[in-house]
Structures are given as structure tokens and as C-alpha cells.
Amino acid sequence: MPLLSSEWCESSYSGQNGECVEARSVARGLDVRDSTAFAEPMLTFSAPAWTTFLVGVKAGVLDAGPRSPHRCR
Known part of the structure; x- marks a missing residue:
């Protein structure tokens, strides 16, 4: 998701089902926030923390499956 300004941008993976995530560069x-719940708190990540999160997602660290050693319980 390219972020070119501090405006909220909807994820390109968000569909028409109402489950949307938006992000903005600050x-x-x-x-990061739920685009359907503006009154709810947003999450703020430092650039290094966001990069670490993306690396983990791409590596499958957060996958909830029997083969994932880091599965949430």
C-alpha cells in the first residue's frame, strides 16, 4: 500500500465485504485502523516495528496452523 501523504489509504486487499483496513503515514x-469503526482506537507502529511485522507475516509466523511454531493460543 503506497502511502504518499498523511491521508488514510484503504488496503488494496480490502474487499466489498466491509472488512477494511486503512493506514496513513505519520x-x-x-x-492503522478499521475503516468501519472510526470511533475505535487506531494502532500506531514505528517504521521498524511495521517492517518487522510485515516480515513476520510474509514468513508465516502469524499463521494459525498445526505447522506454525508461533501459533496464538
Whole structure:
């Protein structure tokens, strides 16, 4: 998701089912929120934390499956 300004951008993976994630670039890193719940708190990640999260997602660290050693319980 390219972020060129501090405007909220919807994920290109968000579909028409109402389950959307939006993000915006800010001085301290990246804000992420549920686009259907503006009143709810957003998450703020530093740039290094967001990069670490993306690396983990791409590596399958957060997958909830029998072969995942890091499965949430």
C-alpha cells in the first residue's frame, strides 16, 4: 500500500465485504485502523516495528496452523 501523504489509504486487499483496513503515514511511523469503526482506537507502529511485522507475516509466523511454531493460543 503506497502511502504518499498523511491521508488514510484503504488496503488494496480490502474487499466489498466491509472488512477494511486503512493506514496513513505519520511522522512517528504508520497509523492503522478499521475503516468501519472510526470511533475505535487506531494502532500506531514505528517504521521498524511495521517492517518487522510485515516480515513476520510474509514468513508465516502469524499463521494459525498445526505447522506454525508461533501459533496464538
